[in-house]
Amino acid sequence: MIGRLHMKFPVETLNSIQFRLTIAVLCLAPLVFGSVDQLWIAIWTVLLSVSTLCGVAAPLNGRQSRILFVFLALCLAYALVAIVQVAPRLFDQLSDPIWQRAENLLGLDAAPRISSRAEIPPIAIGHFLLLLTAFVSGFFVGTSRRKGDLLMLVAQYSILLYALYGLIALVLTPNMLLWAPKLAYRGSLTASFVNHNTAATFIGSGVILWFCSVYITLQSFRTGSLRLLLLVPSNEHVAFKVILQSAAALICFFALLLTGSRGGLICSSLGVLVAISLMIANRLQPRFWYALAGGLATLAVMAAWLSGIGRIGSQGLFDGARWSVYGLCIESIRQRPLLGAGAGTFADLFPSLRPDNFPGWGVWDFAHSTILEIAVEMGIPMAAMVLIAAVASLIILVQAALRSKDRSRSSLSAIAGIVVLTYLHATIDFSLQIPGYLIVFAILLGCGLARAAGSPVAPQYERASVRFG
Numbered sequence: 001m002i003g004r005l006h007m008k009f010p011v012e013t014l015n016s017i018q019f020r021l022t023i024a025v026l027c028l029a030p031l032v033f034g035s036v037d038q039l040w041i042a043i044w045t046v047l048l049s050v051s052t053l054c055g056v057a058a059p060l061n062g063r064q065s066r067i068l069f070v071f072l073a074l075c076l077a078y079a080l081v082a083i084v085q086v087a088p089r090l091f092d093q094l095s096d097p098i099w100q101r102a103e104n105l106l107g108l109d110a111a112p113r114i115s116s117r118a119e120i121p122p123i124a125i126g127h128f129l130l131l132l133t134a135f136v137s138g139f140f141v142g143t144s145r146r147k148g149d150l151l152m153l154v155a156q157y158s159i160l161l162y163a164l165y166g167l168i169a170l171v172l173t174p175n176m177l178l179w180a181p182k183l184a185y186r187g188s189l190t191a192s193f194v195n196h197n198t199a200a201t202f203i204g205s206g207v208i209l210w211f212c213s214v215y216i217t218l219q220s221f222r223t224g225s226l227r228l229l230l231l232v233p234s235n236e237h238v239a240f241k242v243i244l245q246s247a248a249a250l251i252c253f254f255a256l257l258l259t260g261s262r263g264g265l266i267c268s269s270l271g272v273l274v275a276i277s278l279m280i281a282n283r284l285q286p287r288f289w290y291a292l293a294g295g296l297a298t299l300a301v302m303a304a305w306l307s308g309i310g311r312i313g314s315q316g317l318f319d320g321a322r323w324s325v326y327g328l329c330i331e332s333i334r335q336r337p338l339l340g341a342g343a344g345t346f347a348d349l350f351p352s353l354r355p356d357n358f359p360g361w362g363v364w365d366f367a368h369s370t371i372l373e374i375a376v377e378m379g380i381p382m383a384a385m386v387l388i389a390a391v392a393s394l395i396i397l398v399q400a401a402l403r404s405k406d407r408s409r410s411s412l413s414a415i416a417g418i419v420v421l422t423y424l425h426a427t428i429d430f431s432l433q434i435p436g437y438l439i440v441f442a443i444l445l446g447c448g449l450a451r452a453a454g455s456p457v458a459p460q461y462e463r464a465s466v467r468f469g
Helices: 002-028 038-057 062-086 097-106 122-142 145-172 196-218 233-259 262-284 288-306 310-315 320-335 346-353 370-378 380-403 406-426 435-452 459-464
Strands: none
Touching: 002 038, 002 122, 002 145, 002 435, 038 122, 038 435, 062 122, 062 370, 062 380, 062 435, 122 145, 122 435, 145 196, 145 233, 145 406, 145 435, 196 233, 196 262, 196 406, 196 435, 233 262, 262 380, 262 406, 320 346, 320 370, 346 370, 370 380, 380 406, 380 435, 406 435
């Protein structure tokens, strides 16, 4: 008996450390300029690695083990491709021509490689490790319903605080970003991020979380008559809670509008639509064609409304330079379709792709499309694997949300909406390549997939769990 207690205590202690570390990194990663500096990347990588090691003892069922195995296999494949790219003289026919030119012009005895770099850039390694450890840490948290609910609650309050800071900073210190001068996006809300598009994606996730909280709280009213709504004493507390949650949702939405991000606003609106649709799908049970017509009508109204707001109304959805960059990326992919140009080499490669008539302003260190950048750097097969995994993760979340009861459906629907927001925005920008948002998203995605693959919750455990929102 003493031996069992002794074994149980370390496991519970490790699980507690893992949960606390994951929560701490989730809240603090966006704080200092989105953690784009290599020092912060190293700090979060170390903390998340410790969190991952502490969570290894978490119990996993068969479906959870398969999902985690597929994710780790995908990461392994990505790492192997990156290693092959920098291995000297491995595939001479695929080697970058820069090595031959360096030998001819400078007389250097440089071993040819697929990559234009002799080694993998540290920043690329850091981003890879952040994604790996953040996802696994969130996954281990999601194996516990109570801890998963608490993580979601902390995430939505954390995003609310960042949105509030962004609003206050925009009024009081519009030309400052934290303690540094604001060099770009003056007049736009960026919270603690440098780029307003990343801030919009981050705050948009909070919009989805808070609107889902409002909806699920509204379901707890104990009368079906609007006139008798507040005559039931227990409804007074619920009404007060709805008011506060609605205020939080509107604060986040107002902050989202002030970012001035076209893609962030549209993708966030679509994410909210997906999340709410998942929560009401089984309640209304409409016929397929009625549901399809209603969804298309909602999208049409949303598009008409968004077309007249801010930069969307004045500049359209996309700028011409971005389309030009996409075309150059596609041309680069055609030249290196199998193994790409090398992990983390886009910023080095792009200057050689710029034509003479390309606009001279701006530094294009990202492709402004994460999946295109992966295809440029890692090749079409690797990009296809990443795309398939992304679609599969969304399908798993949607199916689980539709099967779940109301209390589980709210969190799963919210994460599905955030996934839609993030994946769509990642096709037109680089928010997933900013560590401060990458960490938050990977933790929420891992938690959501673990919840989606979890075993059904017993009624008595469901009543005892922390309620989302």
